[in-house]
Every structure is written in structure tokens, then in C-alpha cells.
Amino acid sequence: MTFQAYRVSETEQGMTASWQSQEAAQLPAGDVLIDVEYSSINYKDALSASGNKGVTREYPHTPGIDVAGVVADSCDAGFAAGDRVVVFGYDLGMNTAGGFAQQVRVPASWVLRLPESLTTAAAMSWGTAGFTAALSVQKLERNGICPANGPVVVTGATGGVGSVAVALLARLGYEVLAVTGKPEQQSFLQALGASGFLTRDEILAAKGKAMAKPLYQAAVDTVGGDLVSGLIPQIQPEGAVTTCGMIAGIKVEASVFPFILRGVSLLGVDSVEIPREQKQAVLDKAADAWCLPELEQMTTEIGRSQLSEVLDKVLAGQGVGRYRLNLNAE
Incomplete structure (x- = not known):
């Protein structure tokens, strides 16, 4: 089964990006395969998509440092198909194929459990x-x-x-x-x-x-x-x-x-390499004591066709609030 991924390539004319069909076999090795429902757009994503070698060393590459979705397959006993999960930080979307794709495969040590009260969409209103x-x-x-x-x-x-x-x-x-x-x-x-x-x-x-x-x-x-x-x-x-x-x-x-x-x-403040237990604690807090109902009103949801435009806006410092990418919307 194929899925859509936003692939950024380096050419003689500069950087190019487009949505392309890929297969799970093309993803990097890892313990947990996730069907991605939402990602979010961050400044680091815009840097990666623009060819910044300080963020991403090798191209073609799929940016996206955030993922929220459902486990499709797992060889780790801690996760099973159907689990709702979140990934942010570590090497995701930097030098490991990231969340601007309908599937990702990552180490189990990167994966967080989504609290019951938090939807995958709401988790990506938070994002990194x-x-x-x-x-x-x-x-x-x-x-x-x-x-x-x-x-x-x-x-x-x-x-x-x-x-x-x-x-x-x-x-x-x-x-x-x-x-x-x-x-x-x-x-x-x-x-x-x-x-x-x-x-x-x-x-x-x-x-x-x-x-x-x-x-x-x-x-x-x-x-x-x-x-x-x-x-x-x-x-x-x-x-x-x-x-x-x-x-x-x-x-x-x-x-x-x-x-x-x-x-x-x-x-x-480092949000990339801190221990998973600390990330899980912050995620749990966001779903409970630090719940922000107004976060939805400050989030602009986009489909795949709007991603390039929003990345350019964020890179230019013109973004306002949060941007959430719906991987299943055109």
C-alpha cells in the first residue's frame, strides 16, 4: 500500500518539493509504524524544507518534526496496533523521515501515548x-x-x-x-x-x-x-x-x-533530546492541568496542497499562531 509524503530534493537549480507516493519499505528502520493523521508546522520544518544543512544533512528528505496518529504495526511490546500516539523531537523530520507523510516508522523510545482526553488534532495544535x-x-x-x-x-x-x-x-x-x-x-x-x-x-x-x-x-x-x-x-x-x-x-x-x-x-529550553518520561509528563499536563481550550481558535488547519505556502510564510517570520497539517486532506 502506498502513502503520500512531502519530499524535498536538492537539484542544480536549487531545492524542490512535491508530494510523492511512497511505500512503507522505503521508510527507515524502527520499531513502530504509525499511520499519521496530523503533523504541525514549526520553524525547524521550514528550515529543513528550504535545504538548511544545519537541520537536515542529506536530501531527498521528508521534513516534519511532529506526528500524531495511530499505530499500524509494532514489534515493541509496549505498543500495539490501534494505540493513539504522538512523536516529537529526537531526530524525527531532521535526518529521519518525518511527519509530513501519511506514515512514519520510528524507534519505540521516541513514542508517547496520547492521553484519552486529547485528540490527535489537539495534540498537533500543541506540537513541538x-x-x-x-x-x-x-x-x-x-x-x-x-x-x-x-x-x-x-x-x-x-x-x-x-x-x-x-x-x-x-x-x-x-x-x-x-x-x-x-x-x-x-x-x-x-x-x-x-x-x-x-x-x-x-x-x-x-x-x-x-x-x-x-x-x-x-x-x-x-x-x-x-x-x-x-x-x-x-x-x-x-x-x-x-x-x-x-x-x-x-x-x-x-x-x-x-x-x-x-x-x-x-x-x-530543549524540547528535542529530553528523556521520554519528561515529554510524556508535559503531554499529560497539556491534556489536564494545563489544558488550553483557546488553542483550537489560534490554530489554522491546512491540507497537503497548502503546505508549501505555509512553510514559506513561517520561514519568512510571517506566521501567526499555530499551523496544523491534516495528512488526509487535500
């Missing part, structure tokens, strides 16, 4: 971006951040990670200040729970300063670069900044003063 947001909030709270102690800034607030972070922090009772270069999206962010807005220039004004007025309890940074450099001097004593993105740059300049005089923490 949403889970990264949840991991960022979890790190802040484990570092002592709480709603009573002041506002939390979210950079890249209209993007996949940022929009979920805004919604989750607001649900947990935080005052959320959203940073975005898209002022036309302020009503979208207000609907998610943002209580105020900051311009990039307001954050960047503190870049290069050893210390600045401590305005913010914490920050969820999703873009990296100079915005992190500008945030650190403005964080309150015992506050924290999580960082998980690099679209604005991979280098951060900062004085040690905020760290040694205010006890500020800079916390890296």
Missing part, C-alpha cells in the same frame, strides 16, 4: 512549539517564578512558541507583556490573554547596559540574539529568562552583574 512553550513555563515556575511577583515578558509573541506561552501564562494567572513586531496582531494577542505590549525597541534600549531598572519578573524568549541581551539587565532580583529560539541571532552579550548582583537566571 507548544510543548516548548510549556517547558519554558515549567522551567520558570521551578525557578521560583509566580504570578504574584510581577509581569512576564514573551518575545516573538505571535509565533508558534510565543503565542502558546502567552495563552498558558495568562491561564496560570500571570500578567503577560507581549513583544511583537506585528502591531496589527495585538487584538489576537489580547484574546490569548496578553495584558500589555512592548516594542522591540523598548527591550533593546537596555542592550549594552550592565544593569537597568528591574521592570520584569521573568521572560520567555523565543527569538534569541539581541532581545535576550536587552532583557537580562531589566529582570528583577531572583528572576529568570528562558530562551529557546535563534531567529534573531545565536549570540548574546551580557554583563555578569545581573547574575551575581540580582541572582538572575538564564535558562535554556
Whole structure:
């Protein structure tokens, strides 16, 4: 039986991509074969689809770092045909054929069980971006951040990670200040729970300063670069900044003063290689204590024919909210 896969190829004229018929025999070795119902679109997917060798080394390749679907076959005793499952992170969609296909085959150690209360569609409204947001909030709270102690800034607030972070922090009772270069999206962010807005220039004004007025309890940074450099001097004593993105740059300049005089923490967030038990715990939390009904309203579902257009939009930084790919829809 054949299935459809979005194959990206490298040619003399550049990168090309198209939906192609494949067979399960063409998939990589693994323990669990999954019939994919939904995937989601992340910045890393757009990089892979554009031929970025820092993400994907060899082409032709099928991107897609997220999968939600049903087990078709398993040689691992922990999973059986019919089980509803999720995969995100590890090497999926990077150098292993990924979720922009109607079937994937992966190691059993990558597979998570989908909680009963969460549909495969809802799981992909979260996707890697949403889970990264949840991991960022979890790190802040484990570092002592709480709603009573002041506002939390979210950079890249209209993007996949940022929009979920805004919604989750607001649900947990935080005052959320959203940073975005898209002022036309302020009503979208207000609907998610943002209580105020900051311009990039307001954050960047503190870049290069050893210390600045401590305005913010914490920050969820999703873009990296100079915005992190500008945030650190403005964080309150015992506050924290999580960082998980690099679209604005991979280098951060900062004085040690905020760290040694205010006890500020800079916390890296990895959603790729963390242990499966930690991923399962976050997935279970998303289905229960951190359930976000509004996530569906901030998710745009697309069919296969719309994927190329959305990938271009995400790569150009024009995406808003979450994008979910229905593998069974044209």
C-alpha cells in the first residue's frame, strides 16, 4: 500500500518539493509504524524544507518534526496496533523521515501515548512549539517564578512558541507583556490573554547596559540574539529568562552583574533530546492541568496542497499562531 509524503530534493537549480507516493519499505528502520493523521508546522520544518544543512544533512528528505496518529504495526511490546500516539523531537523530520507523510516508522523510545482526553488534532495544535512553550513555563515556575511577583515578558509573541506561552501564562494567572513586531496582531494577542505590549525597541534600549531598572519578573524568549541581551539587565532580583529560539541571532552579550548582583537566571529550553518520561509528563499536563481550550481558535488547519505556502510564510517570520497539517486532506 502506498502513502503520500512531502519530499524535498536538492537539484542544480536549487531545492524542490512535491508530494510523492511512497511505500512503507522505503521508510527507515524502527520499531513502530504509525499511520499519521496530523503533523504541525514549526520553524525547524521550514528550515529543513528550504535545504538548511544545519537541520537536515542529506536530501531527498521528508521534513516534519511532529506526528500524531495511530499505530499500524509494532514489534515493541509496549505498543500495539490501534494505540493513539504522538512523536516529537529526537531526530524525527531532521535526518529521519518525518511527519509530513501519511506514515512514519520510528524507534519505540521516541513514542508517547496520547492521553484519552486529547485528540490527535489537539495534540498537533500543541506540537513541538507548544510543548516548548510549556517547558519554558515549567522551567520558570521551578525557578521560583509566580504570578504574584510581577509581569512576564514573551518575545516573538505571535509565533508558534510565543503565542502558546502567552495563552498558558495568562491561564496560570500571570500578567503577560507581549513583544511583537506585528502591531496589527495585538487584538489576537489580547484574546490569548496578553495584558500589555512592548516594542522591540523598548527591550533593546537596555542592550549594552550592565544593569537597568528591574521592570520584569521573568521572560520567555523565543527569538534569541539581541532581545535576550536587552532583557537580562531589566529582570528583577531572583528572576529568570528562558530562551529557546535563534531567529534573531545565536549570540548574546551580557554583563555578569545581573547574575551575581540580582541572582538572575538564564535558562535554556530543549524540547528535542529530553528523556521520554519528561515529554510524556508535559503531554499529560497539556491534556489536564494545563489544558488550553483557546488553542483550537489560534490554530489554522491546512491540507497537503497548502503546505508549501505555509512553510514559506513561517520561514519568512510571517506566521501567526499555530499551523496544523491534516495528512488526509487535500
